[in-house]
Amino acid sequence: xxxxxxxxxxxxxxxxxxxxxxxxxxxxxxxxxxxxxxxxxxxxxxxxxxxxxxxxxxxxxxxxxxxxxxxxxxxxxxxxxxxxxxxxxxxxxxxxxxxxxxxxxxxxxxxxxxxxxxxxxxxxxxxxxxxxxxxxxxxxxxxxxxxxxxxxxxxxxxxxxxxxxxxxxxxxxxxxxxxxxxxxxxxxxxxxxxxxxxxxxxxxxxxxxxxxxxxxxxxxxxxxxxxxxxxxxxxxxxxxxxxxxxx
Amino acid sequence: xxxxxxxxxxxxxxxxxxxxxxxxxxxxxxxxxxxxxxxxxxxxxxxxxxxxxxxxxxxxxxxxxxxxxxxxxxxxxxxxxxxxxxxxxxxxxxxxxxxxxxxxxxxxxxxxxxxxxxxxxxxxxxxxxxxxxxxxxxxxxxxxxxxxxxxxxxxxxxxxxxxxxxxxxxxxxxxxxxxxxxxxxxxxxxxxxxxxxxxxxxxxxxxxxxxxxxxxxxxxxxxxxxxxxxxxxxxxxxxxxxxxxxxxxxxxxxxxxxxxxxxxxxxxxxxxxxxxxxxxxxxxxxxxxxxxxxxxxxxxxxxxxxxxxxxxxxxxxx
Ligand SMILES: Cc1cc2nc3c(=O)[nH]c(=O)nc-3n(C[C@H](O)[C@H](O)[C@H](O)COP(=O)(O)OP(=O)(O)OC[C@H]3O[C@@H](n4cnc5c(N)ncnc54)[C@H](O)[C@@H]3O)c2cc1C
Ligand SMILES: Nc1ncnc2c1ncn2[C@@H]1O[C@H](COP(=O)(O)O)[C@@H](O)[C@H]1O
Numbered sequence: 001x002x003x004x005x006x007x008x009x010x011x012x013x014x015x016x017x018x019x020x021x022x023x024x025x026x027x028x029x030x031x032x033x034x035x036x037x038x039x040x041x042x043x044x045x046x047x048x049x050x051x052x053x054x055x056x057x058x059x060x061x062x063x064x065x066x067x068x069x070x071x072x073x074x075x076x077x078x079x080x081x082x083x084x085x086x087x088x089x090x091x092x093x094x095x096x097x098x099x100x101x102x103x104x105x106x107x108x109x110x111x112x113x114x115x116x117x118x119x120x121x122x123x124x125x126x127x128x129x130x131x132x133x134x135x136x137x138x139x140x141x142x143x144x145x146x147x148x149x150x151x152x153x154x155x156x157x158x159x160x161x162x163x164x165x166x167x168x169x170x171x172x173x174x175x176x177x178x179x180x181x182x183x184x185x186x187x188x189x190x191x192x193x194x195x196x197x198x199x200x201x202x203x204x205x206x207x208x209x210x211x212x213x214x215x216x217x218x219x220x221x222x223x224x225x226x227x228x229x230x231x232x233x234x235x236x237x238x239x240x241x242x243x244x245x246x247x
Numbered sequence: 248x249x250x251x252x253x254x255x256x257x258x259x260x261x262x263x264x265x266x267x268x269x270x271x272x273x274x275x276x277x278x279x280x281x282x283x284x285x286x287x288x289x290x291x292x293x294x295x296x297x298x299x300x301x302x303x304x305x306x307x308x309x310x311x312x313x314x315x316x317x318x319x320x321x322x323x324x325x326x327x328x329x330x331x332x333x334x335x336x337x338x339x340x341x342x343x344x345x346x347x348x349x350x351x352x353x354x355x356x357x358x359x360x361x362x363x364x365x366x367x368x369x370x371x372x373x374x375x376x377x378x379x380x381x382x383x384x385x386x387x388x389x390x391x392x393x394x395x396x397x398x399x400x401x402x403x404x405x406x407x408x409x410x411x412x413x414x415x416x417x418x419x420x421x422x423x424x425x426x427x428x429x430x431x432x433x434x435x436x437x438x439x440x441x442x443x444x445x446x447x448x449x450x451x452x453x454x455x456x457x458x459x460x461x462x463x464x465x466x467x468x469x470x471x472x473x474x475x476x477x478x479x480x481x482x483x484x485x486x487x488x489x490x491x492x493x494x495x496x497x498x499x500x501x502x503x504x505x506x507x508x509x510x511x512x513x514x515x516x517x518x519x520x521x522x523x524x525x526x527x528x529x530x531x532x533x534x535x536x537x538x539x540x541x542x543x544x545x546x547x548x549x550x551x552x553x554x555x556x557x558x559x560x561x562x563x564x565x
Contacts, residue, residue, distance in 0.1 A: 013496055013516045017385045037497050094351060094361055120383050120496055120519075123364050125342070129319060129351030130361070138428040139319040141348040144490070154432075158491070159344050160257060161442030164316065165433040175347075178497060179490055210360035214376055214389040219522065225529070225539050230548030233556040236528070237564060239544060244526045246505040247448070247472060247561065 001057040002108060003047045005081065006101060006115040006127065008036045009065060009072040013120065023215045026121075035072050038116025038176060040079070045181035046146055047114055048080035058082045060108065064100045066090045070199065077194035078186035084199040092122055093209035098130035103205045105135055111170045112153075117142055117177040128175035138172045144179030249282040250275050251335035252303060253326055255345045261293040263445050264341040264403045266301060271406040272339045273302025274368055281336070285415070286329050288322060289314030299413035306415045307333065311424045316434075317345050318427040323352030328422045330357060335396075342400035343444055350400045360392035363400040366523075383496045383519035402523070403444055404502040443492070446475035448505045449524070451494065453479040453517075455510020455531065455550055459487035464554040465509060471561045477501070479511050495520035510550045513538025530554065 011017075011031045018027040035044075044061075051057040061076050061084040063069045073084045087100040105113060113135075118125040125141075132139035144163060145156035151170045156163050158177060186194075228236045240247045252272035254265040269285060276283035284305040285298065295306045307329055313321055326349065330338050338353060340346035342363050354361035362377040366387065370376045375392045377399055443449065450469040452462060462476075469476045476492060483493035494501055496516040502523035509530045511517060518541050521527070529542040532549050539545045546553055 011382075013519070017382045019386075041497075094363075095355060095358075098355070121381060122388075123379075123381055123383060123500075125347045126351040126354075126361055126363050129323075129348060130355045132319065133323065133352040133355035137320075139348065139352065140429065141319065142344060157344075159317070159434070160262065160444055161440070162434065162436035163491070164431055164435070166316070166429045166431045168429045178493065208393075210358070210394050211362060211390050211392050214391050216381070217387045217389070219385055219387065222527075222541055222543060225542040225545045227539075227545050227547070230546055230553060233546070233553060234560045236544060236546060236557065237560040240505065240526070240528070241564060244505075244543065246526045247564070 002110045003059045004110040004113045005044050005047050007039045007063045009033045010036045010121045019216045036119050041183040042176035042180040043114035064097045074194050077197045078190040086201050089204040093211045094126040096209040099207040102134040113173045115175045132173035140174045142177045143174050248336045250337045252285040253340045254287045256291050259292045269301035270409045295417045299415035303415050307420045309422050313424045316431040318429040319348040322349045327353045327356040338398045340400045346400045354398035357396045359396040359398045360394040361398045362390045365399045365401045366405040384522045441475040443475045448472045448474035449503045450474045450507045451477035453511030468558045471558045
């Protein structure tokens, strides 16, 4: 069985968000890059668990991005994974990124492709679905549990107001949310092994980006909190009713 | 040329988010001077002609048993076939669970530029630019779409529902529906609760509540406001509350009209999931809790004393 895990890099969750060059680019000075939490904690760890049960399985990692992604891929290797691809190009358009992943997936014919539910910086929630369409595969979005029995996957996924359990045959694309696996810390052996795992840097295939970011804006900060005394709860209710008009 | 609005349904009813989307899609159509049309997959008991009130001229229904559960492949094929058949140039979805499964596939099929998490009407002054939330609500990006056909997924609770007079034409469309590859074997709906994604008011508890046995005061407050309940991540991790209530950067991202945070410190990762709320109320015994900086109203005090009083005062409001 061949599994592909899609890895993206995001700023550490505590990073200060700021922009440069006339608000056209993210200010990355001093920013610590991490593996997107959904990709690491859920997608990658579940793939590793599947391999632990079935040692003949192989796990490939892929990331579409510049050379600054390499340390992120090495970290992912330290957790697990056998081989990695980095498609050497930087772009935020979901069709463009998915097309790059699709090109590698078409060469290697994976049984299972995991993505994270979304990147915590671009918040697209779009690569998995786009990729599934390009490969003409079934797509399970927002999976919270993933079990495999032969070629049949049993997946629990979020739906509005609850969840749904579904079965589907491989090959397929799954976007992973909380619940699919538990976060792990890489061990020393993993960190040593990560150094020598093959990471292939490949050129992008020619596709158009269908969208591009013009500029960014910060969310305006709140102008100041109105404090209400603890012995005057009725005043809070009045403010919410008459001033904010939300109750 | 038209705007095609995808109406999401659950249990035979059009979802609340779909009304917001109707208003949004119709407003885009007005901006562009083109028709606003909607599409429903499968049977619903909602009065579709009455949706004209929200500005659509026509509602297409695609009949078929294959739409009972969302199979992204089946849904996407049907919606893109409809879009092509009726000549839609802009297709809009809600950025909810169904939208996240289906919209990117539709965009790829139509080779349309796709912007998800949109939070405002497009700006046509310089091409086709859509504003979306990025960095988990901490910022916005203005994204230019370069293709003749575009697909947009709108963040729930980010556009005002507008009602006027109007009746829509209801038109059945016949589309060949592919067989589903996903077999749904079980549906667990949280019955009697208001889904977080659709709630106007959310009451949320953190570690300050000390343990699951104390959640009664949260639930009472929520029920007095017809609100959904939520929690911080450590609360879900400790299994005090179910995982689907966890909000934040790594949980649900919500944007209700009112978010009441009780015994939650306001860590940056928590704020990332709730900072799109219109009004934020914080109740915390520590005056230095960072959450107060992100709040509109605050009370410094013990949740176990304040919250029951708050519930009582709200009940008095009637
Ligand atoms: C990568 C990453 C992702 C994360 N994602 C999320 C996420 O999605 N969501 C999330 O919530 N967290 C997330 N976290 C965790 C986050 O950093 C905080 O640890 C967490 O939000 C704290 O939860 P809390 O506010 O409930 O608990 P605490 O920080 O322990 O705060 C409890 C608060 O309750 C107050 N309190 C205590 N007793 C009372 C009382 N009797 N009455 C009133 N107030 C009282 C205290 O003053 C305190 O402010 C993430 C962390 C990381 C590193
Ligand atoms: N540049 C990228 N390279 C590889 N995988 C990516 C990239 N961007 C996003 N992904 C994957 O797609 C998922 C969803 O991303 P998005 O649609 O951008 O929110 C992420 O969690 C990753 O698994």
